[in-house]
Amino acid sequence: MFSNHLTFDENQPEAGPSHFNSNTNISISASAGPSIHPDRLALNNLPIESNEIKKPKNKSEAQKNREKKKLKKRRKLEKAKKAAAPKINKKEWKSDPVLEALKRSNNKSLDDTNGKKENDDEDDDDEDEDEDDESLEKDETKLDEENEKERKRKEKREKREKRERKEKRRIERENQNQNQDQNQNQENQVEEENNEDSIMDQDQDQIEDVNVNEIEELNKEDSPPPLEAFPLPRSAPAPAPEILAKQGLPSGLENAEFIDQSLRIELNDFKVLPTRTILNDKHVDEENNVSGETKGLSERMKGKLKENGINDFFAVQAAILPELLSLRLLPLQYDILNDYLISAPTGSGKTLAYAIPIIEILSKRITTKLRALIVLPTRELVTQVRDTLEMLSRGTGLTIGSVTGQNSFAQEQAQLIADMETPLLGGSSKLDILIATPGRLMDHLTSTPNFTLQHLRFLIIDEADRLLNQSFQNWLSSVLSFINPPDPPRQLSKDFKYQPWDKVAPAWQEGLGLIERNEEWQEPIPIVCQKLLFSATLTRDPQKVATLNLNLPKYFIIQSFTDSKNNLIENIGEKFSFPLTLIEKMIILPSNLKLLNLIHLLYFYINFNNEKENCLIFTKSIENSERLIKLLEFFKDAFIINSLSKRLNIKVYNSELKLNERKLILNDFINGKINILVCSDLISRGIDLPCVSNVISYDIPIDIRKYVHRVGRTARAGRIGTAWTIVEKQEALHFKSMMNNAGHLKSIKKVKIKEDDLVDYKESYEIAMRRLKEYYSRDT
Numbered sequence: 001m002f003s004n005h006l007t008f009d010e011n012q013p014e015a016g017p018s019h020f021n022s023n024t025n026i027s028i029s030a031s032a033g034p035s036i037h038p039d040r041l042a043l044n045n046l047p048i049e050s051n052e053i054k055k056p057k058n059k060s061e062a063q064k065n066r067e068k069k070k071l072k073k074r075r076k077l078e079k080a081k082k083a084a085a086p087k088i089n090k091k092e093w094k095s096d097p098v099l100e101a102l103k104r105s106n107n108k109s110l111d112d113t114n115g116k117k118e119n120d121d122e123d124d125d126d127e128d129e130d131e132d133d134e135s136l137e138k139d140e141t142k143l144d145e146e147n148e149k150e151r152k153r154k155e156k157r158e159k160r161e162k163r164e165r166k167e168k169r170r171i172e173r174e175n176q177n178q179n180q181d182q183n184q185n186q187e188n189q190v191e192e193e194n195n196e197d198s199i200m201d202q203d204q205d206q207i208e209d210v211n212v213n214e215i216e217e218l219n220k221e222d223s224p225p226p227l228e229a230f231p232l233p234r235s236a237p238a239p240a241p242e243i244l245a246k247q248g249l250p251s252g253l254e255n256a257e258f259i260d261q262s263l264r265i266e267l268n269d270f271k272v273l274p275t276r277t278i279l280n281d282k283h284v285d286e287e288n289n290v291s292g293e294t295k296g297l298s299e300r301m302k303g304k305l306k307e308n309g310i311n312d313f314f315a316v317q318a319a320i321l322p323e324l325l326s327l328r329l330l331p332l333q334y335d336i337l338n339d340y341l342i343s344a345p346t347g348s349g350k351t352l353a354y355a356i357p358i359i360e361i362l363s364k365r366i367t368t369k370l371r372a373l374i375v376l377p378t379r380e381l382v383t384q385v386r387d388t389l390e391m392l393s394r395g396t397g398l399t400i401g402s403v404t405g406q407n408s409f410a411q412e413q414a415q416l417i418a419d420m421e422t423p424l425l426g427g428s429s430k431l432d433i434l435i436a437t438p439g440r441l442m443d444h445l446t447s448t449p450n451f452t453l454q455h456l457r458f459l460i461i462d463e464a465d466r467l468l469n470q471s472f473q474n475w476l477s478s479v480l481s482f483i484n485p486p487d488p489p490r491q492l493s494k495d496f497k498y499q500p501w502d503k504v505a506p507a508w509q510e511g512l513g514l515i516e517r518n519e520e521w522q523e524p525i526p527i528v529c530q531k532l533l534f535s536a537t538l539t540r541d542p543q544k545v546a547t548l549n550l551n552l553p554k555y556f557i558i559q560s561f562t563d564s565k566n567n568l569i570e571n572i573g574e575k576f577s578f579p580l581t582l583i584e585k586m587i588i589l590p591s592n593l594k595l596l597n598l599i600h601l602l603y604f605y606i607n608f609n610n611e612k613e614n615c616l617i618f619t620k621s622i623e624n625s626e627r628l629i630k631l632l633e634f635f636k637d638a639f640i641i642n643s644l645s646k647r648l649n650i651k652v653y654n655s656e657l658k659l660n661e662r663k664l665i666l667n668d669f670i671n672g673k674i675n676i677l678v679c680s681d682l683i684s685r686g687i688d689l690p691c692v693s694n695v696i697s698y699d700i701p702i703d704i705r706k707y708v709h710r711v712g713r714t715a716r717a718g719r720i721g722t723a724w725t726i727v728e729k730q731e732a733l734h735f736k737s738m739m740n741n742a743g744h745l746k747s748i749k750k751v752k753i754k755e756d757d758l759v760d761y762k763e764s765y766e767i768a769m770r771r772l773k774e775y776y777s778r779d780t
């Protein structure tokens, strides 16, 4: 019956102590599993076996059923034990002194009671089962009273035997513990004695509880290490990049249009797209201009462009000019007015891509209102863009102004507003186009009377990624709120006097309480302002873009088709495109050789005898640019150059200089009077210095965006340029992984400069270093 627990094999050597069965060898069967200590196993099973032997052969049906149930339970228990116990190498098992003592006392009892003994575990099991059985028996007593009596007698006998065994075990344990700490022992003994005494007096249930506790204690001492904890709940794995990319991606961005960077369209072949509108719930492409506005590129504009050497449109211009030039100055109510996001490499002609349509569309205006606002991150860029717009708008009558904080606030107000005295709902503007830095723009929006953005037709955010990261006074959401009409409508004060020339934008009339919508179904007059965002490193973070509240956004990505994967998923994250004509190199070196290598680069690799060669050197700080310029000047003085070599003109350019000084320096650099310009990142972004042939990052850029903008100062407008990055050995890992993450490492060629090549410069370099030290010690 229990053969699945124990097998009796006469050929096997003795597995347990001989007293378990003096005549029969006991071996542990495979089914018993190696996970249970053999001593414990033998103790567990032997009494059951002996009980079985003792059972009468002619049992009643109820008794058989009970036994079957018992057997089932026992099997379950055994299974659970096997599963719970970890596998332990049999060889490592040592006999447990407590168990040994138990066995010895059991052995005696076994002999005495003729095989009726049970070990503690078994007791426990049986008691548990008996408890269950008791309820069964109650139901069955009527059926078999005799058996019931017999069972009760048996139970009483067993309980008595158990008590006796317990007493023996207690004595056994006391003897064992005598050698240990006596005080502790005494305490335990008293406790145990108390327990035992109470056990003797308690009812059956209490006895069972104590037994269970004791067995647990014994098990603790002997038990194998605890089972491995169940794994804790973990967060679900991140969704696939494709799904992530699409989360929160405004519609339109999913369907980004990819334009090949090498695309060119000749000015004469250029055609605008039809104006798109909705008529009778249908999209209609309006080929002929029903509103009478002329569409497309004017002859005047063509002439201006050709005058400036522009004979064909670059990819970014070819992509969006046909769309933008089809727009009306005064859109009809159902014209489709998209917002645009344009990501194009540095020097690819983004400025003209928005400057041309603005000038072309606004030049059709009759009255002056502020209709275009261009926001840029720096004063330099504002000046540069203003120059371009002024050049293109000459002869149109458009007025262009800028606010950057360069002039006083009052001067700027005078430039912006025609009438600051009369309160006007529609504002009063002297300008058609305003170019601004965000900080100064906010100041005017909050403090300049009659300055309003209600008439804006275009809001352009250039270098958008940088501006989106600028939280200055939460400028972007403020600007957007100044474009939208007041909601709920503003209540005008009783003193307010409406002036007949006060022209309020149609979309604002309801918001200013001038008109009321009679019917619920009447749609509000739409805002006509379209947003255009440009950058070489335009954020592809869908969440950031989503904050712009774009209307029907269209996303153009201009990049090289040769090395990029043209789908949005691949382009989400820090993936940027570079000018096709850019050559990139890096020199990895120990930091003590950095300066010498830079000198070698300047005096060997770049041929300044060629008029067209010049160099921008980027450092990480103003201090570094100051130190470097000093050292290069001292070196230039000390270095004996051969008669063919040119003496280099080196200048520094950083924000410490006054604005007019900066202007002069940039002019001299552009005109070839300065060969090397050592600068901070002040001009790394957006500044268009034509003909920069070399860019050197003396200190590595802190991130990939900085890298893109620095190297983008060369190789502009289709010209060839070289970008060098000097990487200290300890920075190499960081720099390479940065480039690798951008999928760009392969495009950067590694250049190795031998130490022998530096020998010629060493003497002059040492002189320069000595002078530099003297210079700075004098300073302090």
Ligand SMILES: Nc1ncnc2c1ncn2[C@@H]1O[C@H](COP(=O)(O)OP(=O)(O)OP(=O)(O)O)[C@@H](O)[C@H]1O
Pocket (backbone or CB within 6 Å): 309, 310, 311, 312, 313, 314, 317, 344, 345, 346, 347, 348, 349, 350, 351, 352, 535, 536, 685, 686, 687, 688, 690, 712, 716, 717
């Ligand atoms: N179609 C064109 N043909 C010839 N030159 C052009 C054309 N379009 C732009 N350029 C010239 O290319 C240069 C770079 O243009 P622009 O400054 O607009 O580039 P960008 O894309 O804004 O660069 P960045 O991202 O660095 O600001 C300018 O000198 C501009 O005059």
